[in-house]
Amino acid sequence: MKRRSFIQSVPVVVGGVTVNAYGSSPMLSAMTSALYETDRVLVIVQLSGGNDGLNTLIPLDQYATLSLKTVRENVVVQESKVLPLAGTGGKTGLNPGLTGFQKLWDEGRMSIIQSVGYPKFSYSHFRATDIWMTGADSNEVLNSGISGRYLAYEYPNYPVGFPNSTMPDPLAIRIGGNVGLGLQNNGVNMGISINNTKDLLNLTGSVFKDPANTATYIGKELAYIREVQRQTDKFGDAVELAASKGKNLSTLYPKAAANGAPAELGQALGNALSIVAKLISGGLKTRVYWVSTGGFDTHATQVNAADHSQGAHTNLLKGVGDAIYAFMDDVKLLGLGDRVAGLTFSEFGRRIVSNASGGTDHGAAQPMFVFGAKVNPGILGVNPTIDPASTANSNLPMQYDFRSVYGSILQDWFCVPDTDIDSVMLKNFQKLKIMQDGNCIPTSVHDHNAAAGENxxxxxxxxxxxxxxxxxxxxxxxxxxxxxxxxxxxxxxxxxxxxxxxxxxxxxxxxxxxxxxxxxxxxxxxxxxxxxxxxxxx
Structure with a gap:
């Protein structure tokens, strides 16, 4: 048996519990899913480490305070280098690395939500990430992610009987890394994880030539491995087929290292997003794609000391902006622009006041960026007011709960009815006008599909x-x-x-x-x- 790195996770997850693989008996195969057909896709871009929102979406009307020595004089981007956002009256701009986001803004394909967070925030990378993935309150622990619960809502029988003729494809795909809590539902991975579309898992060989003796422990383990492999291979075939049929048309993706030249900023993220575009264009019916990029834990040397418009943070943002703009260019050229929306998030923002190391420490609220042809372009919320008396413990106050952002997108993009959204989000949250009206098909189609979304x-x-x-x-x-x-x-x-x-x-x-x-x-x-x-x- 030869294993390589194409599929990394399958619908059964082991989390401190020994789990046998689900079988493929006729009884199980008969448990086909009830599906709600839509061709819309959501791409989640995770910025790992905690992004400095004040140096990402810059409140120019607060610049005099931001540039105080006691606030963030040693990291604030020069006012003349900030990229202006048209229509904001010169009050709001972007980090100079985010030329890609500025283009999306100018094209009407960007919605920005100011100061997104949650009450009683956590400074821990691990705990804060769990909260953002699951939608939990700070004092509760959940075993399911927001996206995982949504997928369980749409496909209530999963993973029993999957893949099937109606849904032969993964419900969700994480590109790089493990599937993660965000795509889980009570111990079940609602998607798979891949590294690329070329290095396929080889499941052939002598391991299948003899029947496993399930009367023994080793035999049971072997049967488990075989069943997981069979399930994985089925999803692998679907992904491989879509990749062979799909294509990329944009020439804007950051380039890989070649001929002695280093890789361009954002190359890894751009590569992951190019895979997403290729799979969508190849006909894969996957609903949610998850990609990530790291390095945002900028405690020190966040900017170039001689030129704050350059440095580590600007480079990170340039990689993100260029990769996402290339992806949006690609889906537009592929004729998929109206089907695709995406968002960015990080586990937390950073403090108002910079530190003595030329960086910023773990904070609270942050801006979120939602991109796509069907977003309501503009800014939700107002620039934060920066108090000149801010201290090392000062944080940006929350304007919007992050669960309002997720819930609103699920309602207006994936068409989860008002009557059902609380079962996914677990509580009632403010509805935001992030997506354009008129995107949803009648709920009767949903109801027709064997009560797919009814709990x-x-x-x-x-x-x-x-x-x-x-x-x-x-x-x-x-x-x-x-x-x-x-x-x-x-x-x-x-x-x-x-x-x-x-x-x-x-x-x-x-x-x-x-x-x-x-x-x-x-x-x-x-x-x-x-x-x-x-x-x-x-």
């Missing part, structure tokens, strides 16, 4: 230790609720009777089964829904 069955609590409750809704008629393991074996039938329309709950005792991922399956006349549930150690 008809779920376990609570989830994850659980030994016992949980199964809450479900019957539309009336014959109703069956079953618990199924990852091999497709029915381990308990909780309900098998005729019920009146209504909502019900029933206790579920799984004390005697191993930890891992299980599924609760609801069958009600023509409606079928499967949800994952995670048993963990106490």
């Amino acid at each position: 008809l069955v779920y376990a609570y609590p989830n994850p659980f230790v030994d016992r949980t409750k199964i809450k479900f809704e019957s539309k009336g008629g014959h109703t069956m609720v079953q618990i199924i393991d990852n091999q497709g074996t029915v381990i308990d039938t909780l309900v098998d009777t005729y019920l009146a329309p209504g909502k019900y709950d029933i206790s579920c005792d799984l004390e005697m089964v191993p930890t891992g991922i299980y599924y609760v399956r609801l069958q009600n006349e023509q409606i079928q829904q499967v949800k994952s549930m995670l048993k963990v150690r106490g």
Whole structure:
């Protein structure tokens, strides 16, 4: 068996729990998903490290205060070098590295949201990243990401019966790195991770020539590996086919190192985004793509001491701006511009006052940039007011909760109805006009697809230790609720009777089964829904 680096993650995740791969039995294959067809794509660009928002989106009307020696004189970009944003009356500009963003702004393909954050922010890279990925409050821990919950909402039976003829492709793709918490839902990866579209996983060889003896521990492990490989290979085939059919038309992507010349700024990010464009143009039906670039933890030497318009931070932003502009140029040339939207985020912003090392320390609020042909161009919010008496502990106050940004995009881009958005975001948040009106198809199409987005069955609590409750809704008629393991074996039938329309709950005792991922399956006349549930150690 020869493994290479094409697929890095598959729909089953191991997080301190031993999980058997789900089987491909006829019973499992029959659990096909209910899908809500749309051709829209969201690209998430993660800026790892904590981006300095005040040197990214620069409030020129606060420049006199920013340039004070006691504020950020040693890092603030010279006013004459700031890129002006047309229509702001000279009050707001961009870092000189963001010429790509300035072009998107001038073309009406950029929406900017000022001072985005959340209450009681965290200064920890790890905790803050988890909060931004999951939509959790600062005092709670969630086991599912916002994007993961959205994908589970649209494809409630996933991963059972996937890939299938209706959805043969990954729901989400992370390019580089692990899938990550943002694309997980209660222990299940809702997507895959790839490095590129050329170095394919070789799953052939003697490992498949003899049947695994599942009566032994080693045999069970071998069966698990084989099933994961089969599932991975199916998604790999779809990605490979899309890559072979797709293409890139833009010549603007940052160039790789060649003939002794170094790689251009943003080359790695541009390469990842070029893969996204190629896969979309090749017909892949994947909803969410996730790419990332690092280096934003600029505690020291953030700028060139002799010229603050140059240096480490400007170089990072130039790479981001050039890569994203090339990607947007590509999808436009490919005729895909109306289908693609994207956003940037970092785990936190940075403090108002710079430090003595020519850098900035972990902070709170930050600007977010949403790009695409269907955004509402402009700025949401106002320039932050910078207090001349700011101290080393001073942070930008939040104007918008980041969950309002995500929720609004899910509603107006992926057309999640008002009645359902709280089940994805877990709370009610302010609706923002980030996307243009008229993008959504009627919800009746969604309803037609076997109640794909209705939350008809779920376990609570989830994850659980030994016992949980199964809450479900019957539309009336014959109703069956079953618990199924990852091999497709029915381990308990909780309900098998005729019920009146209504909502019900029933206790579920799984004390005697191993930890891992299980599924609760609801069958009600023509409606079928499967949800994952995670048993963990106490």
